[in-house]
Amino acid sequence: MQLPIVGSDTFGMPPHTKLRSRSQSSRPDAGRGHEPAVTEMSGAHAGDDSTQAPDRTTAERERSWTPPAPRTSEPILVVDDDPDVRAFVVSILADAGHDVCAVGSAYEARRVLARDPIALLLSEVSMPGETGLDLLRFVTHEHPATATLLISARDDPGIAQAAIDFGACGYLTKPVNRSAILIGVLNALRQRAGRAREQAARTDLECTVDLRTLALSQALGRLEEATRHGRVMQAEMIHRWAQSAEFREPGIGGHLERVSRYCGLMADKLGLHAQSLELASVLHDVGKVAIPDRIVLKRGPLTVDERLAIQTHAEIGHQMLNGSSSNILGLAAVIARTHHEKFDGGGYPHGLAGSDIPLEGRIAAVADVFDALTNDRVYRRAWSVQSAMKWMTRERDKHFDPRVLDALVSSLDEIMTVTSSPDNTHLTWH
Numbered sequence: 001m002q003l004p005i006v007g008s009d010t011f012g013m014p015p016h017t018k019l020r021s022r023s024q025s026s027r028p029d030a031g032r033g034h035e036p037a038v039t040e041m042s043g044a045h046a047g048d049d050s051t052q053a054p055d056r057t058t059a060e061r062e063r064s065w066t067p068p069a070p071r072t073s074e075p076i077l078v079v080d081d082d083p084d085v086r087a088f089v090v091s092i093l094a095d096a097g098h099d100v101c102a103v104g105s106a107y108e109a110r111r112v113l114a115r116d117p118i119a120l121l122l123s124e125v126s127m128p129g130e131t132g133l134d135l136l137r138f139v140t141h142e143h144p145a146t147a148t149l150l151i152s153a154r155d156d157p158g159i160a161q162a163a164i165d166f167g168a169c170g171y172l173t174k175p176v177n178r179s180a181i182l183i184g185v186l187n188a189l190r191q192r193a194g195r196a197r198e199q200a201a202r203t204d205l206e207c208t209v210d211l212r213t214l215a216l217s218q219a220l221g222r223l224e225e226a227t228r229h230g231r232v233m234q235a236e237m238i239h240r241w242a243q244s245a246e247f248r249e250p251g252i253g254g255h256l257e258r259v260s261r262y263c264g265l266m267a268d269k270l271g272l273h274a275q276s277l278e279l280a281s282v283l284h285d286v287g288k289v290a291i292p293d294r295i296v297l298k299r300g301p302l303t304v305d306e307r308l309a310i311q312t313h314a315e316i317g318h319q320m321l322n323g324s325s326s327n328i329l330g331l332a333a334v335i336a337r338t339h340h341e342k343f344d345g346g347g348y349p350h351g352l353a354g355s356d357i358p359l360e361g362r363i364a365a366v367a368d369v370f371d372a373l374t375n376d377r378v379y380r381r382a383w384s385v386q387s388a389m390k391w392m393t394r395e396r397d398k399h400f401d402p403r404v405l406d407a408l409v410s411s412l413d414e415i416m417t418v419t420s421s422p423d424n425t426h427l428t429w430h
């Protein structure tokens with residue numbers, strides 16, 4: 001990668017010595033396979049292998065080992081206001097196979113960073129104007145993908161700690177030799193690569209979580225739709241059963257639907273789930289299917305045995321509905337068994353009293369009797385709502401739970417205004 005020089009032509013070097021790639025150098029080790037790009041004044045002299053000019057023996061010994069340059073498509077940016085140090089560092093990095101560019105100030109570094117991706121910023125701390133620490137803070141915040149490494153002539157633990165706290169990968173103290181620079185750079189680039197891998201793994205994980213969340217959301221949506229569809233089907237089947245009962249016992253279909261609506265209204269007043277109770281109560285007389293036609297359809301007073309026989313519909317209905325995985329059918333089983341119990345314990349099939357009778361059963365009892373009184377029977381004409389309520393009020397605390405009876409009273413306006421169903425048009429007040 002060949003980056004243009006930024007502001008490095010102010011150090012008094014002859015023009016022809018600037019912008020010289022190390023691959024074009026006449027050094028003996030030039031052209032050894034890896035030919036890095038160097039975008040900086042070639043101000044370092046051969047053999048000048050330390051900021052403190054170590055002897056050639058040391059330099060040669062250091063040159064015998066070169067850590068491999070990590071693969072990166074972005075260059076290292078060297079920032080130092082001292083052109084000699086800058087050229088020295090550039091020379092070492094280029095010889096080691098790194099792509100390098102260099103500038104003489106933090107201001108110029110910002111311009112490079114704004115224009116090109118940089119793998120590593122290697123900056124002197126003490127520079128005129130903006131310091132290396134300021135530049136480090138800026139890079140950490142604005143270019144988090146760029147690793148940072150500081151060099152300073154001051155062996156100050158406070159500055160070094162501040163550099164690390166600001167996000168630097170390392171802190172080198174002058175005099176610094178070739179090995180220290182290369183190892184520092186290598187470590188910084190490895191930290192950068194590690195951070196990039198962690199970020200990629202985090203991104204992959206977030207992506208996976210997003211995909212799984214979406215899949216779960218879609219599955220829940222399908223489940224909710226299936227559940228909604230199941231509820232609709234269940235409600236339809238229950239209401240169709242109520243309609244089919246009409247073929248055997250004329251008038252029973254209307255009775256079942258009206259009792260269902262009254263239960264829903266009272267449940268709402270009592271703070272129960274009205275829709276569930278409304279649907280479940282449709283099935284309160286389902287046990288009648290087991291009672292012989294001659295009893296169910298008899299147009300006259302029942303004998304004692306016939307009355308006992310028809311009373312079994314409560315327990316039979318419970319047996320028919322109990323044990324279902326459906327909450328609605330489970331509730332219907334409770335209502336079927338208890339809708340003929342009385343609050344004072346005088347009802348059937350078990351003579352339960354008070355709160356021993358499930359509230360749903362007490363509600364269905366009120367709705368069932370109210371509908372029976374306000375509709376024609378083979379042995380009597382329908383009572384007015386007023387007459388029915390007068391009789392039912394006398395049965396307060398006896399047949400009926402007073403709290404449920406109050407719920408019926410408070411629902412009468414809604415019961416009287418329910419005119420959409422032809423079954424309700426028969427209701428009269430007087």
Ligand SMILES: [Fe+2]
Binds near residue numbers: 284313
């Ligand atoms: Fe019944």
Ligand SMILES: [Fe+2]
Binds near residue numbers: 255259284285368
């Ligand atoms: Fe009934």
